[in-house]
Amino acid sequence: MSKDVIIRFEHVTKQYDGLVVLDDVSFEIERGKFYTLLGPSGCGKTTILRLIAGFIEPTKGTIYFNGKNINHVPANKRQVNTVFQDYALFPHLNVFENVAFGLRVKKMKYADIQEKVAEALRFVNLEGYEHREIREMSGGQRQRVAIARAIVNEPEVLLLDEPLSALDLKLRTEMQYELRELQRRLGITFIFVTHDQEEALAMSDQIFVLHKGKIQQSGTPKDIYDEPVNRFVADFIGESNILPGTMIADFLVEFAGKRFECVDQGFYPNEPVEVVIRPEDLEITTRDQGKLQVRVDSQLFRGVHYELCCYDQHGNEWLVHSTKKAEVGEEIGLYFEPEAIHVMRVSEAQEVSDGEGSDET
Amino acid sequence: MKRKVKWDNLYLIIMFVILYTPIFYLIYYSFNSGGTMHHFQGFTLEWYKEVFQDTRLLIIVLNTFVIALLASAISTILGVMGALAIYYVKKRRMKNLLLTLNNVLIVSPDVIIGASFLILFTIIGIQLGFTSVLLSHIAFSVPIVVLMVLPKLQEMSPTLIDAARDLGANQWNVLTKVILPFITPGIFAGFFMALTYSLDDFAVTFFVTGNGFSTLSVEIYSRARQGISLSINALSTLLFLFTVLLVVGYYFISQRSSRLYGMGGRK
Amino acid sequence: MKHNTRNVYLIPYVLWIVLFVVAPILLILYYSFFDIEGQWTIANYKKFFTPIYLKMTFSSFWYAFLITVFSLLIAYPTAYLLTKTKHKQLWLLLIILPTWVNLLLKVYAFLGIFGTYGLANAVLEALGVGTKQILFTDFSFVFVSVYIFIPFMVLPIFNALEELNPSLVDAARDLGASAWTTFRRVVFPLTIDGVKAGCQAVFIPALSLFMITRLIAGNRVITLGTAIEEHFLVTQDWGMGATIAVFLIIAMAIVVIITGNRK
Incomplete structure (x- = not known):
């Protein structure tokens, strides 16, 4: 099976003033998939995004786009668009002009611009908002304008830099569905940066877990959740x-x-x-039926489940997610497959x- | 890429050269025994000696500093009060009116300020001289202090005052223990700005100074109108050194206060 | 009780406003209706609309305009490049430092530099252009004024550029804009407030400069400021001086309104 690779990093290193933020990273991105770069702040995920967008150049190594070295291609000459973390909408332009920006730069005919902007706004469910000012838009709406502004240019790859981090929980969940749906409809590659592991698991085809400028693990959400390769990944994901x-x-x-x-x-x-x-793989049973015997130290009600903090006789801490309730101080058994x-x-x-x-x- | 950086730097370097050429030109020729601002004939300290022997000039220098220090101290007090007044005014329109009136003197050309103050002092009957110059300097420094202090006040979280009240502080405590310490950097900045404006002012002083009284700017102007005299150069060298000292001092004070007060403010 | 203590601050401040802001403006207006003998008249206003005064007003505006434009053209790139340097606060301080040197001294320095045997002519000589009369020309007036005002133009533009969200520049580049397009369509429109503030800080004082005209332009250039000074301090015709001042105040108000619609 031949892979349709669109972006390839070969031994890419990025340093700022001698500080290594990306350390000899190699990977491939395939066409038409939803990728997530996941990691804590300062792990290098945004650096990868900025390298792909062309805002910075690698210190060492090569970046290929459709097989061509793009190390020195400036951002404005790349078939890539970005949705910024703070949206970076132009405050002096209205919604229409924001979305039309890239098209105007390309000197497209006004009638075509109108048509394309309208289509892009329809795509993100913002029909009729053309003449609004940016400051009149809510956070979620700004988010959509930023997406429309990027996709109207028909990029081959859409980069999303923690675009949901400024939204409240409910809106964020909604936008997760919408983004995933949008990627399917457009059929282009999405590269999504986040520090939120739930978001990554919910949306991605492929996840790269980053830490300290290195890729710790890459794989499908299920691979990464079920088979973390090291302590960092296990700890960070769930x-x-x-x-x-x-x-x-x-x-x-x-x-x-x-x-x-x-x-x-x-x-x-x-x-x-x-x-x-994983805490949810542990089942509460009676002391005798359990594979392990622990004492319940504290218990919190989390809505969908109870979170129990227990200790075994060796002093190891056990975190248990269970729909069953236990008593603090009680000796219980834990069962697992x-x-x-x-x-x-x-x-x-x-x-x-x-x-x-x-x-x- | 590299080449572009070079051109950028070249532009900045040319800018700085042009900005500093006149100053160093003055300093250079202050050591010229030739007595002109061209053809450097030989090194001499004669002009410096002349400056220090010129009692009239020294008195004028003293006058200038007395005026500047007094004016900036008084205008700082008035300005802080003004900033507090504007801060406490609740009605938006009143606030805007006060701010607009505050800014009138800042945007006004010096000649207008000078001419109108001249009329004012003549009508009130204040003799032109020390008093009129001092009053004018206070008057045009007040709005500057207000503008330096007000942002600091607005930056202050209102809950800070509520917290102090909650802990049992009265009005006076709130002012001295919470507000004033918080706005101290703004007060210092205001004082220094007022000092510079006062030391630098020529036009306003020129209008309201009588015959008997003179400040440095006015004196330099009248001497410069008579042509080049290298004792002015010597004087400007001394003043420039003083300014640099002041700037360095201010820089360190602001560094220190930003370390003291700006802990939370840094990103 | 609470209200009273707060009003205490208002009293000295409002007193200052009344005495030194409101009263002087009213006095200027009042005096503009008196002639040199102290008779009530509107002759001053009639005189202002004669060709001599109108021409002077026009040329004063023209020079102020030139000074503002040149200051802006030089200061904008300077401010922009400053924001790109490593120790930008230090460089900015070095730009501001010359403003702390007494204005008169800097003007005086140009008497030497632009003099017949001064630095400028030495440079011209070396370039093979030959000695020129620089002092007492309009060129020297504009040059020295621009020199004086550049820091005042750099400062607000620098601040506006610093406030500009850098991801907006990234966004423009990302959407395909070249460096120039990014500047024209994003950076400049978003720093226009700084430009306006700078123009205000330059244009108004440039209308009223009189020491530079006296020292450098040798009375070849007469600005509104020069005329006011002349009437108040030389001919003692306060009425006419006040009349010119009234128009200068109106001009100032217009400039402030044009440049002042900031959020």
């Missing part, structure tokens, strides 16, 4: 219980003082590993283990 353990043999792992059946193989015998179990255990090599985790404190949002 909530997890991460414990040190030992891989006794294929399909047998030891942690919390016990041995458990699992689905992982290919480790050295007795290799030290880290074990990830062998598939719920994700085993990670420590070496892969070690590489980023010094980055614990950087999960600011």
Whole structure:
């Protein structure tokens, strides 16, 4: 199966004043898919976006667009458009002129401009808003204008720099659906930058998880959620219980003082590993029926589920999401399937283990 | 790309050269024994000696500084009061009216200010001289101080005052313990601006100064009208050094105060 | 009680406004209706509309316009390039520093530079142009005025450029605009307030300069300012001086209204 690659990064490094923000990154972006660059602030995700848009040039390495080196092609000559984090709508122009900006620059005929702008505004459900001023628009509407302004130029790739971060929760969820739908209808490549893992999981075909200027893991949302390759990814994507353990043999792992059946193989015998179990994969049972015995330390009602914080006899903390309620101080049992255990090599985790404190949002 | 940066820098360099040429030209020839602002004949400090022996000139320098310091101190007090007054006025129209009137003297040409003050002092019967010059300098410095202090006041979170009231502070406490410390950088900036405006003023002073009293600007003007005299150059060198010292001092004070007060303000 | 203490601040401030803002303007207006003998008259206004005064007004506006335009043309690129430098606050300080040197001293320096044997002629000589009469020409007047006003034009434009959201420039580039188009359609329109403030800070004083005209232009250039000074301090015809001042105030008000519709 031949891949239809539109953008390729080859060993791209970007430094600002000697500070490495992107460290020897290589990846490929295929045509027509929805990509998400996910990571905490300062991880280099926006840098990748700005490199693709052409606002900055790589310090080292090469960026290919449709097979051509575009390292020195200025932003205004690229088949790429951006939706900015703060929307960057021109405050001195109204909605129509904002959307028409790129077309006017291309010296398109006025009748064509009118038609295209109207179409773009229809696409984002803003018909009839042509003559509004930007300051009269709400946050969600501005967002749509910014999208219309970008897609009216028919870019091959649309870059979205945390476009939903300024919206409130309800609107954000709505826009997630709309963006995904928009990408399907347009059929072009979207590259979406966010620090919100739920957003990334919900919208993407492919996710790149970034940390400290390196791509930690790339894959489908399911891959990344179910099989995090290291501690950083496991920690950043969803909530997890991460414990040190030992891989006794294929399909047998030891942690919390016990041995458990699992689905992982290919480790050295007795290799030290880290074990990830998602809180929602843990089931509350009676003390005797559980694979693990823990004491409930605290409990919060989260709406769809209860969040329990428990400790086992070795002092390991266990986070449990359950629809069942427990009593604080009660001894309970935890049950989980062998598939719920994700085993990670420590070496892969070690590489980023010094980055614990950087999960600011 | 590289080439473009070079042209950019060249433009800026030419700008700075042109901006500073006259100043250094003056300084350079202040050491000329030839007595003219061309053909440097030999190094001399004669003109500096002349400046320091010219009692009349020294008195004028002293006058200028006394006027400047007094005017900026008094106008700072008035200006802070004015800023507080504008800040506390609730009605929008009243506020705008006060602001407009405040700005009249800032946008007015110096000749208008000078001429109108001349009429004013003549009508009231104030003798032209020290008093009239001082009053004029205070008058045109007040709006500058207001404009420097007001943004600081508006920057202040209203909950800060509420918090102080909540903690039991009375009006006076609120003013001295909360508001004034917060706007201190603005007050300093206002004072320094007033000082510069006063030291630099020529036109207004020229109108309202009588025969007996003179400030540096007026003196330089009357000497310059008679032609070139290198003692003016010597004087300007001394003044320039003084200005640089003042700027450096101001720079450090503002650096320090921005470190003290601007902690939260930095991005 | 609360109200009273707050009004305390108003009293000295309003007193200042009445005494030094309102009263002087009214006095100027009042005096414009008196002739040199102290008789009530509107002759001053009639005189103002004679060709001599109208021509002077026109040339005063023309010079102020030239000074403003040249200051803007030089100051805008300067401000723009300044925002691109590394230690921009320091460079800005260096632009402002010359304004702290007494205006008269800078004007006086040009007496030397533009003199027959001065620096400017030495440069012209070296370029093979030969010695020219520079002092006491309109050129020297405009040049020195522009020199004096450039920092006042740079400062507001610099501030406006600093306030400009850099992602707007990125957005324009992203939408295909060249550097020039970006400047013309985004940067300049969005910094127009700074340009207006700068023009206001230059145009109004340029109308009323009299020391520069006296020292550098040797009475070849007569501005409204020169005329006012002449009437008040030389011929002692306060009435006529006040009349010219009234028109200068009107001009000032118009300029402020044109340049002042800022949000």
